[in-house]
Amino acid sequence: MANKIDFNCDMGESFGMYKMGLDEEVIKHITSANIACGFHAGDPNWMRTTVKLAEEHGVAIGAHPGFPDLSGFGRRTMNASALEVKNDVIYQMGALQAFTGAKRLQHVKPHGAMYNMAVDDQDLATAICEALLEVDSDIVLLALAGSQWISVAEDLGLRVGREIFADRALNTDGTLVSRSKEGSVIHDIQEVVDRSLRMVTEGKAVAISGEVIDVEADSLCLHGDTPGAVDMAQALKQALVAEDVEVTPLGELV
Secondary structure, eight states: OOOOOEEEEEEEOOOHHHHHHHOOHHHTTTSSSEEESSSSOOOOHHHHHHHHHHHHHEEEEEEEEOSOOOTTOOSOOOOOHHHHHHHHHHHHHHHHHHHHSOOOOOOOOOOHHHHHHHOHHHHHHHHHHHHHHHOOOOOOOEETTTHHEEEEEHHHHHHEEEESSBOOOOEEEEEBBBBTTTSSSSOOOHHHHHHHHHHHHHHHETTTTOOOOEEOSSSSOOOOOTHHHHHHHHHHHHHHHHHHHHEEOOGGOO
16 A cells, blocks of 8 residues: 555644643654644743644644633534634634745644544535635645545645544444543554554555454654653554555645
């Protein structure tokens, strides 16, 4: 299957004096960073800090917009209109883009509930895609592999990256198992490495039911707030290289 893959991680999710994740260590092993834009996490100071960190390490920068839900970390469903979501995404993209040296973003990956809802909600998916097109038609959308969201984006003429998850369990339809269910987040490093390699090199994944399903991907995501994320990131990068998989930024693949 793939002999090239992007390796992305959600970053910049600290807020004020509260520190989340070990971005300065994880950044050494990834090729693309999804940086929080202040709605679900992050703030202007952390946005600047994380952008600078990514630029210093040659890591491509993407916006990680979410619902305006700091207390729920953007993981709670919100009944927002398509126009509200579109405007929220544009606002967050613009804010992060302003902190970059190039004044451009490689990609956009929505966060949490916004991401999961867009997988099944065509109107929401369309609104997010329209936001990207309005800001920069060359920006890549990073969306769940196998979802109808991919088709929506392609039909609108967007560049699209298909995403799989190193540390999240899958349902048989390829969607992510809800975090409210046991086993939804995978913590064992060897299991994370083994399943990731199989998805990347064979295009196969084992769903939480035990069924083997097909997956197709351009980017592999590791959550920066998962316990042991630094060790996982290092192990994943080493394993991919050992399998002759070139780890490269998303913008060079799609």
